[in-house]
Amino acid sequence: MRPTIAIAFCLCVGSLVLAPRAAAQTRTLAERLGYPADAKLLIVHADDLGMSHSVNLATIKAFESGLVNSGSIMVPCPWFFEIATYARGNPQADLGLHLTLTSEWTAFRWGPVTSKDRVSSLLDKNGYFYLTESDAAAKADVKEVEMEIRAQVERARAFGIQPTHLDSHMGTLYQSKALFEVFLKVAREYKLPVRVAKTWFSQADFLPSTLSPDDVFIDRTLDINPAVAPEDWAKFYTEALKKLEPGVTEVIIHLAYDDAEMRGATFDHPNWGAAWRQRDLEFFTSDAFRQLLRDEKIKLITWRELGKLLQK
Amino acid sequence: MRPTIAIAFCLCVGSLVLAPRAAAQTRTLAERLGYPADAKLLIVHADDLGMSHSVNLATIKAFESGLVNSGSIMVPCPWFFEIATYARGNPQADLGLHLTLTSEWTAFRWGPVTSKDRVSSLLDKNGYFYLTESDAAAKADVKEVEMEIRAQVERARAFGIQPTHLDSHMGTLYQSKALFEVFLKVAREYKLPVRVAKTWFSQADFLPSTLSPDDVFIDRTLDINPAVAPEDWAKFYTEALKKLEPGVTEVIIHLAYDDAEMRGATFDHPNWGAAWRQRDLEFFTSDAFRQLLRDEKIKLITWRELGKLLQK
Numbered sequence: 001m002r003p004t005i006a007i008a009f010c011l012c013v014g015s016l017v018l019a020p021r022a023a024a025q026t027r028t029l030a031e032r033l034g035y036p037a038d039a040k041l042l043i044v045h046a047d048d049l050g051m052s053h054s055v056n057l058a059t060i061k062a063f064e065s066g067l068v069n070s071g072s073i074m075v076p077c078p079w080f081f082e083i084a085t086y087a088r089g090n091p092q093a094d095l096g097l098h099l100t101l102t103s104e105w106t107a108f109r110w111g112p113v114t115s116k117d118r119v120s121s122l123l124d125k126n127g128y129f130y131l132t133e134s135d136a137a138a139k140a141d142v143k144e145v146e147m148e149i150r151a152q153v154e155r156a157r158a159f160g161i162q163p164t165h166l167d168s169h170m171g172t173l174y175q176s177k178a179l180f181e182v183f184l185k186v187a188r189e190y191k192l193p194v195r196v197a198k199t200w201f202s203q204a205d206f207l208p209s210t211l212s213p214d215d216v217f218i219d220r221t222l223d224i225n226p227a228v229a230p231e232d233w234a235k236f237y238t239e240a241l242k243k244l245e246p247g248v249t250e251v252i253i254h255l256a257y258d259d260a261e262m263r264g265a266t267f268d269h270p271n272w273g274a275a276w277r278q279r280d281l282e283f284f285t286s287d288a289f290r291q292l293l294r295d296e297k298i299k300l301i302t303w304r305e306l307g308k309l310l311q312k
Numbered sequence: 313m314r315p316t317i318a319i320a321f322c323l324c325v326g327s328l329v330l331a332p333r334a335a336a337q338t339r340t341l342a343e344r345l346g347y348p349a350d351a352k353l354l355i356v357h358a359d360d361l362g363m364s365h366s367v368n369l370a371t372i373k374a375f376e377s378g379l380v381n382s383g384s385i386m387v388p389c390p391w392f393f394e395i396a397t398y399a400r401g402n403p404q405a406d407l408g409l410h411l412t413l414t415s416e417w418t419a420f421r422w423g424p425v426t427s428k429d430r431v432s433s434l435l436d437k438n439g440y441f442y443l444t445e446s447d448a449a450a451k452a453d454v455k456e457v458e459m460e461i462r463a464q465v466e467r468a469r470a471f472g473i474q475p476t477h478l479d480s481h482m483g484t485l486y487q488s489k490a491l492f493e494v495f496l497k498v499a500r501e502y503k504l505p506v507r508v509a510k511t512w513f514s515q516a517d518f519l520p521s522t523l524s525p526d527d528v529f530i531d532r533t534l535d536i537n538p539a540v541a542p543e544d545w546a547k548f549y550t551e552a553l554k555k556l557e558p559g560v561t562e563v564i565i566h567l568a569y570d571d572a573e574m575r576g577a578t579f580d581h582p583n584w585g586a587a588w589r590q591r592d593l594e595f596f597t598s599d600a601f602r603q604l605l606r607d608e609k610i611k612l613i614t615w616r617e618l619g620k621l622l623q624k
Contacts, residue, residue: 053420053576078390081438082419082576107394108365113439115429126393127425127467155439261573264365264394 029218029248032309033301040298042241043218043250044284046071047098048169050080052108054262054274058255058281060086063093065285067293068255069300072098072167075152076110076129084159094302096165096192097156099149099183101136101172103129105265113151119144137175146182149173153190165303167195177206184210193306195250197221216306219247224280226271233279234288241292248301253280341530341560344621345613352610354553355530355562356596358383359410360481362392364420366574366586370567370593372398375405377597379605380567381612384410384479387464388422388441396471406614408477408504409468411461411495413448413484415441417577425463431456449487458494461485465502477615479507489518496522505618507562509533528618531559536592538583545591546600553604560613565592 030039046059050073062068073083073095087095101122103109109128112119116127121141123129130136156163166187168174173183187194196217201208211217228236237251256262256277266273283289293300342351358371362385374380385395385407399407413434415421421440424431428439433453435441442448468475478499480486485495499506508529513520523529540548549563568574568589578585595601605612 053573057572057576078420078422079576081421085419107397108390109393110390115427117427117429126471159438257572259572260369260569261365261571264369264391 029216029306030246033248033305035299038246040244040246040296041248041301042244042293042298043070043094043248043301043303044068045250045252045303046255047167047252048254048256049073049095049098050075050077050083052077052256052261052265053079053082054256054259055079055277056083056086058257058277059083062255062281062285063090067289067300068253068284070094070096070164070250070302072096072165073156073161073163074098074100074169075155076100076113078110081159084156084161088160091162094164094304095161096167096303097152097161097163098167098169099152099173100169101129101140101145101148102131102133102170104131104170104269106131106268108265112148113155114144114148119148122148133170133172133175136170136172137179140172140179142178142182145173145179146186149183149186153186163190163192164307165193165195166190174200174204174207177210180204180206181210184215188215191307191310193217193303193310195221197250214310216309218250218306220245221250221252223252230275230279234283234286237283238288238292241296241298244296244298248306253284255281255284257281341528341618342558345560345617347611350558352556352558352608353560353613354556354605354610355382355406355560355613355615356380357562357564357615358567359479359564360566360568361385361407361410362387362389362395364389364568364573364577365391365394366568366571367391367589368395368398370569370589371395374567374593374597375402379601379612380565380596382406382408382476382562382614384408384477385468385473385475386410386412386481387467388412388425390422393471396468396473400472403474406476406616407473408479408615409464409473409475410479410481411464411485412481413441413452413457413460414443414445414482416443416482416581418443418580420577424460425467426456426460431460434460445482445484445487448482448484449491452484452491454490454494457485457491458498461495461498465498475502475504476619477505477507478502486512486516486519489522492516492518493522496527500527503619503622505529505615505622507533509562526622528621530562530618532557533562533564535564542587542591546595546598549595550600550604553608553610556608556610560618565596567593567596569593 028037030041031037046068048055049059049071056079059071111128112122121139121144173179193216196207197220199220222240224236254272254277258274258278262274340349342353343349358380360367361371361383368391371383423440424434433451433456485491505528508519509532511532534552536548566584566589570586570590574586
């Protein structure tokens, strides 16, 4: 997910309605996971794996640091095969699927896993996914969305990937109740947790009303945004982590090198662009971040742990 | 076309049968183009445009030198949109289509323009084009090949590209008479010349018997091969160009930077790999090559000039 989208989404959708079904759990998620209620639990999650070679290399390097411990894969993208090979070779890695219904870089495009004739509502006039999540959501036939996201899960499984969770590239699957319902339906069938945070409920009332007490949803997500100046990158994350509240937080980051490939892909979009991703890479593989985790008694957990709650 | 394939193809197919139809032209191609029969005419042709950002950037740089004056585009590839934008902005550029039925890099893949359900014979078990031209040719249904190559031409035209010629990535469309026939059929309908050289006739008897006197075919192609040591790159091309015979020659080159993206794509395939392509780029944009053209009185021509013969 590119957080621009999450922000746009958060600003424009509904008001808080906490549904009884989702609120029925009395124990906190931390407690359900076996931690004290006041534990500060963090998933450090890299999005967009498989998109480009640069994203793949940077994310694998970050995984090797031990400080980035989760990520999600874009099955329709050109470099999927590379990250699928990594996933097969590293079955312990906490890798989910970044279900993809958009193709946002103007010079570098991709389209569906499903045969195009069968998912024409997902395609722009050039036969690629739409550039934006709003266009994708506005045009998408929900049955075709279901077909495509199932195809992405099945293709990942066919490649030997056992995903630990599902999320949605650019937040397309949170753009409406109908899209979220089909997302949750597929996730439940595969017994996989989806990226949903309690802090999102106030922005989209269909979230709590669609979730059930048996679903797993985290307490909050944390992501940086274009208002932060490049020189304040480390400061933003450091302050946010120093103020981290108890419970389960997912920090959503975007890793790549600031290299020719990423500059080419993101040339007209500096937000979530090449330099942005290199800054994320540098902070989240730094000794300063490692020390911060120690100082603030933040424990890293994974979606795999959360998923086990669904399999009980 | 990756010349490994051309070589393999050249070594294994048939013996010389010069058909009367193709041999009926009495004037040389150089003469038909308005040059003396002894003119040394050269097309400096970069393959694989659209495959990667690195290929696109390097080829555009080479075009700007004026020393590389032709190229062909892979419509199904992830970076097609980038090179299509260049083509629209540079309508004088001599750009053809590198019709693509293979996806040869193991970590970085692509598939058809046509809806997958309609061209299943072109796809491997993962839904991409086959890795090799021999697999592609062995499995391909010719009707599906026709559908896909027409779709590639039509997509290019829809993007505003007016191709000046057609050729075949990895030589797949020269692997059998049936494939070549459908290739030529489509090319004739669009009144576009295809890459065929007289020197290939001795290796594939279906070529001259399929061509007619109205078709345009060049005298020879020139390409480097893995037997040439990296340090002998400039020497190989220099000697070949010093010995260049009169008539129309196409030197087929492969341009890219030896950068992370290309190393990632070609990591298990040094032939036609990242360093190979950087060597081609360096030689064909060098002052030494420019001087060689002057010294040897070699004139650069384009496929656009050849195509005009078909439109008379």
